[in-house]
Amino acid sequence: MAEAERIPGFATLAIHAGAKPDPTTGARATPIYQTTSFVFDDVDHAAALFGLQAFGNIYTRIGNPTCAVLEERIAALEGGTAGLAVASGHAAQVIVMHAMMTPGDEFVASKKLYGGSINQFNHSYKNFGWNVVWADPDDLSSFEKAVTPKTKCIFIESIANPGGVITDIEAISKIARKAGIPLIVDNTLATPYLCKPIDFGADIVVHSLTKFIGGHGNSIGGLIVDGGTFDWGASKGRYPMLSEPRPEYQGIVLHETFGNFAFAIACRVLGLRDLGPALSPFNAFLILTGTETLPLRMQRHCENTLAVAQWLSKRPEVAWVSYPGLPGDKYHALAKKYVPKGSGAVFTFGLKGGYDAGVKLVSNVKLLSHLANIGDTRSLIIHPASTTHRQLSDAQKVQAGAGPDVVRLSVGLEDKDDIIADLEQGLKAK
Amino acid sequence: MNHDAYSDAYIRGILNTVKTIAMVGISPKENRPSYFAFKYLLERGYRMIPVNPGQAGKNILGQKVYAKLSDIPEPIDMVDIFRAAEHVIPIVEEALTLKTKPKVIWMQLSVRNNEAAKLAEAADLKVVMNRCPKIEYGRLSSEISWMGVNSRTLSSKRPRTLGAGVQRMRLGPASDNDNSG
Numbered sequence: 073m074a075e076a077e078r079i080p081g082f083a084t085l086a087i088h089a090g091a092k093p094d095p096t097t098g099a100r101a102t103p104i105y106q107t108t109s110f111v112f113d114d115v116d117h118a119a120a121l122f123g124l125q126a127f128g129n130i131y132t133r134i135g136n137p138t139c140a141v142l143e144e145r146i147a148a149l150e151g152g153t154a155g156l157a158v159a160s161g162h163a164a165q166v167i168v169m170h171a172m173m174t175p176g177d178e179f180v181a182s183k184k185l186y187g188g189s190i191n192q193f194n195h196s197y198k199n200f201g202w203n204v205v206w207a208d209p210d211d212l213s214s215f216e217k218a219v220t221p222k223t224k225c226i227f228i229e230s231i232a233n234p235g236g237v238i239t240d241i242e243a244i245s246k247i248a249r250k251a252g253i254p255l256i257v258d259n260t261l262a263t264p265y266l267c268k269p270i271d272f273g274a275d276i277v278v279h280s281l282t283k284f285i286g287g288h289g290n291s292i293g294g295l296i297v298d299g300g301t302f303d304w305g306a307s308k309g310r311y312p313m314l315s316e317p318r319p320e321y322q323g324i325v326l327h328e329t330f331g332n333f334a335f336a337i338a339c340r341v342l343g344l345r346d347l348g349p350a351l352s353p354f355n356a357f358l359i360l361t362g363t364e365t366l367p368l369r370m371q372r373h374c375e376n377t378l379a380v381a382q383w384l385s386k387r388p389e390v391a392w393v394s395y396p397g398l399p400g401d402k403y404h405a406l407a408k409k410y411v412p413k414g415s416g417a418v419f420t421f422g423l424k425g426g427y428d429a430g431v432k433l434v435s436n437v438k439l440l441s442h443l444a445n446i447g448d449t450r451s452l453i454i455h456p457a458s459t460t461h462r463q464l465s466d467a468q469k470v471q472a473g474a475g476p477d478v479v480r481l482s483v484g485l486e487d488k489d490d491i492i493a494d495l496e497q498g499l500k501a502k
Numbered sequence: 503m504n505h506d507a508y509s510d511a512y513i514r515g516i517l518n519t520v521k522t523i524a525m526v527g528i529s530p531k532e533n534r535p536s537y538f539a540f541k542y543l544l545e546r547g548y549r550m551i552p553v554n555p556g557q558a559g560k561n562i563l564g565q566k567v568y569a570k571l572s573d574i575p576e577p578i579d580m581v582d583i584f585r586a587a588e589h590v591i592p593i594v595e596e597a598l599t600l601k602t603k604p605k606v607i608w609m610q611l612s613v614r615n616n617e618a619a620k621l622a623e624a625a626d627l628k629v630v631m632n633r634c635p636k637i638e639y640g641r642l643s644s645e646i647s648w649m650g651v652n653s654r655t656l657s658s659k660r661p662r663t664l665g666a667g668v669q670r671m672r673l674g675p676a677s678d679n680d681n682s683g
Contacts, residue, residue: 077509080656089652092644093660096668100658113667120545121669125538127645128669135648143650154651323533331611331634333651340649 082149082265083367090144091360104357105137124321124329124341134345138353142360146285146295147336149264149366150277153300154336156344157293157356161260161280162192163349164294165227168256168278170343171313171335172224175201179225180218182209182239184232187460187472189258193227209239212247219251224310225276226253230269230410231261233446234456234473234480235418236394238406245273252310254302260284260447261418265370266411275302276335283447284417287362287369291355296339300332313338320346369449369485374414376491377483383492384421389429389499391477395419417483418446420473427476430455434479436501439486439494451484451491505619505631510655513638516606516628517673520579522549523635524571524604526593527584530554530562535611536584537562539636546639546664546673551578570596577602582635583609590615598625610634645671 080088091102110129112118120126129135143155158164173179181193183206193204205223207214215226226248228239241257248255254275259267263284269277279285281293304314304327314334317323320342327334344350362369374397381395396407397415407415423429433455434442440453444460454460456474469475483491523543528536541563544550551574552562558569568574571581571593581597581604583590590609597604598621607622609615609631619629640646641653644661648669664670 077511084656088656088658090647092647092657095644095661095663095671098660110669113669117667117669120541123532125541126545126670127640127648127651129648135650137648140648140650144647144652147650147652148654152652154649156650317533321533328612329535329538331637333649336650 085145085148086265086366087364089148090141102138102141102357102360105132105353107136107353108132124324124337132353133348133350134340136350136353136356138360139351139356142281142293142351142356142363143295145360145363146264146279146281147297149363150259150297151264151268151270151299152277152297154298154333156296156298156336156339157281157351158296158344159294159349159351160292161258161278161282161294162188164278164280164296165189165192165258167339167343167347167349168276168296169197169202169225170200170347171338172254172311173200173202174312176203176222177201177224178203178205178220178222179227180205180207180215180223181227182207182229182232184209184237184239184473185227185229186233186258186260187474190472209237209244212240212243215244215247219247219253223251223253225256227256227258229258229261230267231396231416231418233261233418234420234478235261235416236396236401236403236420236473238396238403238410238415240406241267241269241272241274241410248275249273252307261416262411263366263370265367266374266413266416270297270299270301272410273301275299281359282445284370284373285363285366285447286359287366287447287449288358289445289448289450291358293351293355293359296336298333298336298339302335304334313342318342370414372485373417373483376485376488377417377419377481378414379488380481380483380491380495381419381421384495387499389424391422391424393419393421418480420478420480422475422477423479424477427457430477430479431458432501433495433498434458436498437494438497439490440481440498446480446482448482449485451486451494452482454480456480503619503623503629505614505616505629508630508633510642512628513630513633514642514673516580516608516630517635517639517642518675520548520606522551522576522578523580523582524551524553524568524574524578525582525584526553526571528552528554528557528562528567529584530557530560535634539582539584539610539634542636543639545670551576571600572596578604580604580606580608583607583613585613587613587615590618591621594618594621598622598627603627606630608633608635611637639673640671643671643673645669
């Protein structure tokens, strides 16, 4: 036996996982394989690839070597068995649900989610016959009550967008386990640097790579991580894409053939292959470059954000600040458990001057950018009531955490004194 | 021996040492995992011998099928068992009676029988349980990384291709950077 083998740390994995030197050229940085297709070694090799009997590349809609490095990288960082890169975070959610749901099925989702996900679940999924049942992360019994025999999974966010809510992953994973269904966690706002949901019982992790993992505001992308923890064959016929012979592939049963990464394979060869939201290799390259500095950036994001949140909480113009990193915050105890290194860089605060004060602040800032994204090197600001949530009634706005007084920040990597100075002049300006 | 987590060096050592593998319980159906694994290992240069009493005398992928291990007229390095855990002990007992004892007993993904493992280990055989040699070969050769699978290996050395192909990868000698299992 060899001597004890080292388990690499997070920063090492963020740079190296999935990215050995290129097998054909020796290129050390991951090449951008900007090609639609790949030649086969011979006819038998082609047949083996199409029949899922061999591991390899066919067509970039199904897989691409640049995207594969990103998949392995994020799977390693999350502690999962395999990954699948897709065109966006929204695409990741559709592909995951497609692998589990049939028309008439239900899933339980936390009410505290990114607004785009609430829209996708409430409206787009209706066309597939996938029915969302909402539960409240502040009342765990609401998850238990929402589960029925038709429920196929539970969906939550680790740190919920627009920030400020830490979800009790471990408690909800126990509810999922008891019901025999997998727990899906959107880990976009925390990233695996701050929180690894699989360690707390999540079975599947999804990401919008567009945010902190890419980190530079230049590429849209999404990713699915298979935790390898769920037994797809435990309940006969409940997850037919995994546990039944597939007519698409000569009767293969995926979970028997691929073991603890069968879910990622199902998402690739049934979901991505047929629905089509593939990630561009160029975007994968940019996101990989971002991933290499994820630990460093998240440290600075969290440090800056805590400073900005502390400063805002002392301002006379500010009614409240919702950031779990602040002692005394409602979610501070959960933050200590799930995100001990920091509570992320996205949070909301309320202005005493209400709607007009919010409009004034986003108009007056000079360094912060007024836009709808989060997780950029640049500091970003938005007033949801006058933009993303404009179409809702006042009551709906408040329920969605987007009341007239609410401002959302995504704190960037600039010098924190400059971010604070810009907010100060923005609050004071007429 | 800890059968919950194997080191990469242990698995790599086995796959780099054995040359002849008897696969017990192989299915002749081309959509079954055993057929996949048999075909894959055959293509990687292992001498593969199918064992299935229901198929004895027939051929699977050009290889003659035997009814049982003791019918095989040549030495075997490894027995790869594709049978449910409760059927494993008699197979191991038979393997231990062979004139040339195999070096390795390998039980497939989802197959684990601790009693059978103890029997084999008492006779100085190496044992692997609840793993697939195809997946392990693909993982340690980096080929499985094409599929976004977490290979749990890091290396600053270039993975090598197998023969003339561009997408089939070779299982190299022990890597400096193999992780623990």
